[in-house]
Amino acid sequence: MVVLLLDSTAPSxxxxxxxxxxxxxxRxxxxxxxxxxxxxxxxxxSxxxxxxxxxVRSFVTELQHGGLVTEA
Structure with a gap:
């Protein structure tokens, strides 16, 4: 499991x-x-x-909508 703490000052x-x-x-x-x-x-x-x-596309889109990744 991976836990991302993005902004320690934010209440999210x-x-x-x-x-x-x-x-x-x-990756x-x-x-x-x-x-x-x-x-x-x-x-x-396999x-x-x-x-x-x-x-994979759906998950990456979810990350984009959450502001966690951007399209390069």
């Missing part, structure tokens, strides 16, 4: 990620693209890229 709750969300977060910190994420996670979890892509 921490953003808690499950293991796969934490893995995506770590985003290394500047992975969505395509990179899909390809790498598909290999790691699923097709088509099967995992919608979930």
């Amino acid at each position: 709750a921490p953003f808690v990620l499950n293991p796969s969300g934490g893995e995506i977060w770590r 985003l910190q290394r500047n992975a693209t969505i395509s990179d994420l899909v390809r790498e996670l598909a290999l790691e979890y 699923v097709s890229e088509d099967a995992i892509a919608p979930s």
Whole structure:
């Protein structure tokens, strides 16, 4: 589990990620693209890229809406 404490002065709750969300977060910190994420996670979890892509895109969009990542 990954817990992100974004602003210690803000009264908001921490953003808690499950293991796969934490893995995506770590890879985003290394500047992975969505395509990179899909390809790498598909290999790691032995699923097709088509099967995992919608979930990866949805999660990254959620991070963007939360202001945690921006599109480069």
